[in-house]
Amino acid sequence: MGNCLKINNSDDISLLQGGEISNTQDFAPDQNDPAPIYSELLQPIFFPSPSVRRPVSHLTEEEQVKIAKRIGLIQHLPIGTYDGSKKSRECVICMIDFCVDEAVRYLPCMHIYHVHCIDDWLMRSLTCPSCMEPVDAALLTSYETT
Amino acid sequence: MANMAVSRIKREFKEVMRSEEIVQCSIKIELINDSWTELRGEIAGPPDTPYEGGKFILEIKVPETYPFNPPKVRFITKIWHPNISSVTGAICLDILKDNWAAAMTLRTVLLSLQALLAAAEPDDPQDAVVAYQYKDKYPLFLMTAKHWTNVYAGGPHKFTECDLKIQRLKDMGIDEHDARAVLSKENWDLEKATESLFS
Numbered sequence: 001m002g003n004c005l006k007i008n009n010s011d012d013i014s015l016l017q018g019g020e021i022s023n024t025q026d027f028a029p030d031q032n033d034p035a036p037i038y039s040e041l042l043q044p045i046f047f048p049s050p051s052v053r054r055p056v057s058h059l060t061e062e063e064q065v066k067i068a069k070r071i072g073l074i075q076h077l078p079i080g081t082y083d084g085s086k087k088s089r090e091c092v093i094c095m096i097d098f099c100v101d102e103a104v105r106y107l108p109c110m111h112i113y114h115v116h117c118i119d120d121w122l123m124r125s126l127t128c129p130s131c132m133e134p135v136d137a138a139l140l141t142s143y144e145t146t
Numbered sequence: 147m148a149n150m151a152v153s154r155i156k157r158e159f160k161e162v163m164r165s166e167e168i169v170q171c172s173i174k175i176e177l178i179n180d181s182w183t184e185l186r187g188e189i190a191g192p193p194d195t196p197y198e199g200g201k202f203i204l205e206i207k208v209p210e211t212y213p214f215n216p217p218k219v220r221f222i223t224k225i226w227h228p229n230i231s232s233v234t235g236a237i238c239l240d241i242l243k244d245n246w247a248a249a250m251t252l253r254t255v256l257l258s259l260q261a262l263l264a265a266a267e268p269d270d271p272q273d274a275v276v277a278y279q280y281k282d283k284y285p286l287f288l289m290t291a292k293h294w295t296n297v298y299a300g301g302p303h304k305f306t307e308c309d310l311k312i313q314r315l316k317d318m319g320i321d322e323h324d325a326r327a328v329l330s331k332e333n334w335d336l337e338k339a340t341e342s343l344f345s
Contacts, residue, residue, distance in 0.1 A: 050215070050244060092249040093213060094150050095157045117150075121248045124214055129248035 047124040067123075073136055074122050078106045079115055092130055093117035108138035151212040155182045158252045165253055173256040175206075183208050187219070187256050191299065192264040196291035197225070200299030204259070205235075206252065216246035219255060224323070226287075226294040226330060228268040228277035233327075237262075238272035275331050283333055290330045297326070311336050315343070 043055040048063040059067065082098040090097045091104075091114045098104060104112040105119070111130045113121075118129075126135045159175065167173040174188040187204035191197025202225060207218040219242055221235035229238045241250060241258055271277030279287045293308045295301030308329070314336060315325035320343060332338040 050246065095154050117248075120214055125247075127247065129250075132247060 050124045070123065070126060073126065074119060077108075077122075077135070079103055080106060080112075082112070088112055091117050093121060107133070107135055109133045151208055151210060152182050154213055155185075155208055155252070159185075161251060162253045162256075167253070167257070172260070173253070175252060175256070185252070186222075187252070189256055189260045189263070191295060191301065192260055195264050196288050196303075197227075197263045197295050197299070198301065199303075200295035200301040202263075202299050204256070206255075213248045213250075216242050216250075217252070217255065218242075219259070224294060224298040226276055226291040227263065228266045228271045228273060228280045229262055230276075231273050232276055232294075232330070233273075236272060238267075238270060279330075279333065286333050290334070294326075294330070308334065311339075315339065318343075 043057060045053055045055055046059060046063070046067050047053055048059065048066055054063070080103075082100060082102045082104045084098075084100045088098075088111070091112075093113055094117050096114075098112075098114070103115045105115045106112055107118070107128045109128050109131050111128050113129075121129055122135065127133065128135060159177070162168060162173065162175045165173070172190045176186050176188075178184040178186055185206040185208070187206050189202050189204065191200040191202065201223070203222040205218075205220050205222050209215045209218065219237060221230055221237065224232065224235070226232055230236070237259070239258065239262055241247075241255070266280060268277040268280045276287070279290065289305060289308070292301060292303040293305045296303050296305070308326075311329055311334060312322060312325045315329070316322055318340070320328075324343075325339075328339045328343055329336070332342060
């Protein structure tokens with residue numbers, strides 16, 4: 001596929017880690033005394049639908065599949081760098097102006113956002129926050145020709 | 147509270163303050179606490195509606211996960227509207243639930259609520275009693291909504307007939323608001339209202 005935008009060489013697994021966990025050792029199986037409540041707190045939280053909030057261990061199988069698919073879709077959305085020439089100067093999610101060379105994610109509708117802002121949103125709802133276009137439908141139609 | 151929520155609310159607060167609507171006194175917003183988690187909104191009743199001339203106060207609670215989740219909004223000012231609970235002020239509006247988008251702001255929420263006052267959706271009610279009156283006895287709905295706007299939101303239309311009936315129930319020892327609520331619900335039928343209060 002012709003894609004002139006920057007591509008990460010390694011898989012971006014930050015979404016799987018919930019974005020907030022920095023120390024993966026907390027999940028090491030050989031740890032001796034993980035207090036159950038403590039480990040609950042460290043679990044990544046997922047949102048099978050916008051208002052449903054669940055720690056990873058409480059997800060149903062169906063929800064796990066849904067979230068895995070969603071992560072897959074999000075990773076197909078191109079990441080570029082803001083070059084200062086675009087019409088949109090601010091990320092409407094955090095309402096902070098883009099800086100030149102900052103990483104931005106492009107949605108199929110061509111709206112751009114900070115990568116961490118839009119990923120947080122897409123993990124709850126696969127729609128563009130600006131125009132409400134369903135991201136999955138737009139992405140699938142763009143793949144249908146292949 | 148999460149950083150993004152606070153910084154966004156601060157920016158949005160400024161946006162409302164600079165907006166056209168504040169100049170026209172159609173929406174207002176103020177801060178309730180220092181942590182930016184609770185705000186008070188105010189919207190003017192839209193023209194050509196029974197809410198015209200009234201000022202409606204809203205409680206706005208900002209969740210820690212804002213703007214990924216919608217703010218929690220309810221009417222503090224009592225209001226007679228099919229999509230707003232006449233008891234709790236809870237609002238039935240899609241953008242405050244599943245149709246929320248992170249690009250929406252306090253300003254767009256207040257404007258959407260104003261639009262809701264101008265265009266009720268009785269088929270998706272929050273208050274079934276009000277919705278039924280709206281669909282079945284529209285002139286009575288208009289009178290009731292104007293009367294509530296007058297009493298609770300400072301609207302201009304006084305209805306002596308309503309006041310007299312409320313006074314009758316007050317004379318029987320019923321609290322004024324309870325009397326108004328039950329009469330509104332019973333389509334201002336004093337006999338039925340009395341029956342429902344004392345049976």
